[in-house]
Amino acid sequence: MSADNPTRAGDYRASVLLPLPLSGAYDYKLTLPAKRGAIVTAPLGPRQSLGVVWGSAEGGVAEAKLKLAEPLDGAPHLPGSLCDFIDWVAQYTLTLPGMVLAMALRSRQAFEPETMRTAYISGNGVPAKMTPARQRVLDTAKDGLARSVPQLAEEANVTPAVVRGLVDCGALQAIELPEFDPYRPPDPDFDVPKLNTEQALAAEVMRGAVRGRRFGVSLLDGITGSGKTETYFEAVAEALREGRQTLILLPEIALTVQFLDRFAARFGVRPAEWHSDLSPRERRRVYRAVMSGEAKIVVGARSALFLPFADLGLIVVDEEHEQAYKQEDGAIYHARDMAVVRARFAQCPVILASATPSLESYVNAKNGRYAHLTLTNRHGAAELPEVRLIDLREDRGDPGTFLSPTLRENIARTVAAGEQAMLFLNRRGYAPLTLCEACGHKLVCRQCSAWLVEHRYRKRLVCHHCGYETGLPPACPQCGTEGKFIACGPGVERVAEEFKALFPDARMAIASSDTMGGPAEMQAAIRAMQKREIDVLIGTQIVAKGHHFPQLTLVGVVDADLGGSDGDLRARERTFQLLHQVSGRAGRAEKPGLVLLQTRNPKDAVMQALTASDRDAFYEQERKYREIIHAPPFGRLAALILSGHDGEAVREAGRVLAKTAPSARGIKVWGPTPAFYALLRGQTRERLLVQTEKSIDIQAYLRTWLKDATIPKSVRLVVDVDPVSFF
Known part of the structure; x- marks a missing residue:
């Protein structure tokens, strides 16, 4: 079923995808026809789950056996382009589609009925006795802005009891407001910078792409300090003028600190944020504002790609070369590459910005697949060090x-x-290493094949892979010598x-x-x-x-x-x-x-x-080196990682899996071999690596290979298409 065609009137059946690791969508009855993307509650066994109408019913299930899925109040829905994107990611990464959908339904509270909050403005009542504290409260309320009791007390520098006394006598009047204050819209003309010639030329190309409302990729390739951020802010400003939304991806939360200040200086307000450090309430607010189109700019980590933008007009991937854009667990994907796909489904431009682009992006720009916008001079009087x-x-x-x-x-x-x-x-x-000077014994994590790292300020030895920590033992566990540990x-x-x-x-x-x-x-x-x-x-x-x-x-x-x-x-x-x-x-x-x-x-x-x-x-x-060895971007890779607590079972599963690999021209299968960290979080790990020519559909090969593979229940298999690390 397409994003625009409802189920047939009177049929009231649809396939519903649940955000769970299931093989696909299930057929349900509906009380009303619903379009693809409509969010419903659907029974699954004894519990209710959120779900999304994914298409027409598959059929084959008797009417009496179909359970009823109910649309949510307000009829919230995921945009069709996001549903198509979820399907694509699932196919590309060989991930169950429900697991990808779960990333788009991160804030379940966002679909609950909106609550109201009580605030206060000036009323008609007059207090029997006026005090300086009461006068400060009334003066604060004169601007007509609605405030809560704590807000009024803080701004007027009084106790909450003073404010409540004015409420009791009618000097302050209660009103009901929505749960969240609306986002103030950024102003594209708040503080327009003066760009140099290179910046101005690059900015005009990106503005034109935004105005054209078409898909295209631009690599903004500028040396450090060249003003890349100020330059792509002009594309963001153009999206604001077009009334459309923008997503700006940053690789790490730590990078948002200065970025948000720079954004506010350019546009007059801070953008909405989306990352793992948000509270559930903040997530609910951002999710709703994105879905309604109220939040015009979102700055976020890689998971922000799966937010339900009402009208996405631009994606920016800052520091696009960063390895932190790779999601290594759950649904394994690279946010830079998926941002390009998301932009294609949304029919909007995407900007990749970096002083040191990934080799993949560099080659795409040199080959003309991406527009290559270069900034070769530092901003102002600054020079390269x-x-x-x-x-x-x-x-x-x-x-x-x-x-x-x-x-x-x-x-x-x-x-x-x-x-x-x-x-x-x-x-x-x-x-990074503590060893016994007497016998050379190295202190290693008991759950990983990794050295324990000394953190002297905390007086602990820590594994940076699983989080295990312990104190320094009084004596060497191997030779028993005391006081002979040295830091290396x-x-x-x-x-x-x-x-x-x-x-x-x-x-x-x-x-x-x-x-x-x-x-x-x-x-x-x-x-x-x-x-x-x-x-x-x-x-x-x-x-x-x-x-x-x-x-x-x-x-x-x-x-x-x-x-x-x-x-x-x-x-x-x-x-x-x-x-x-x-x-x-x-x-x-x-x-x-x-x-x-x-x-x-x-x-x-x-x-x-x-x-x-x-x-x-x-x-x-x-x-040239990558081209010779047919490595990305001149070939394709996929890693298969087997892990489990029973080391021999893992190794045997790897050997069996390797023997069943289909032979095909242009495809090599390496391994199995122990992973770089052969023991991680208490589990033995084996790795196989598939290398193919660039033209080969590596996903099709993997599906053919794995559909009949027999993996013991004690062994877990993870597939990583386009791996960026090999630990």
């Missing part, structure tokens, strides 16, 4: 230290000049300890997911950095991108080699992107910036490309 290598084989400090003499000297010079510095190490905690390698806490010993008077802060309790604490640290209340920020990748600190002139990368050769075909690309992004934090205003990369491999192609500021040469090298 100078990048230098520090060869740790020659420029070494004392044993057990991690900041080279050259880096120390430059930190001292920067702090003395009243400027700011950033030290970057993409490793949380104090030390640095984490940000250890770098901070060394820094504090060298610069005791400098104001320092650590920024990592371990030290920041959530977005509020991250926001406080960023604001402190902007106000120059911090001299040196020591952090992991959460400080590497998206932040603008005008006084930051020095960036020191403690270990530039970390992550560059971990057996992943994208390892070099990710290392280059991360180091390029963190380098881009330096020198974003008038003062020149300097980036120092500590490395033991200065001749590596990544290091050479960074020092030469020759990104495209590195990309071309990676492109």
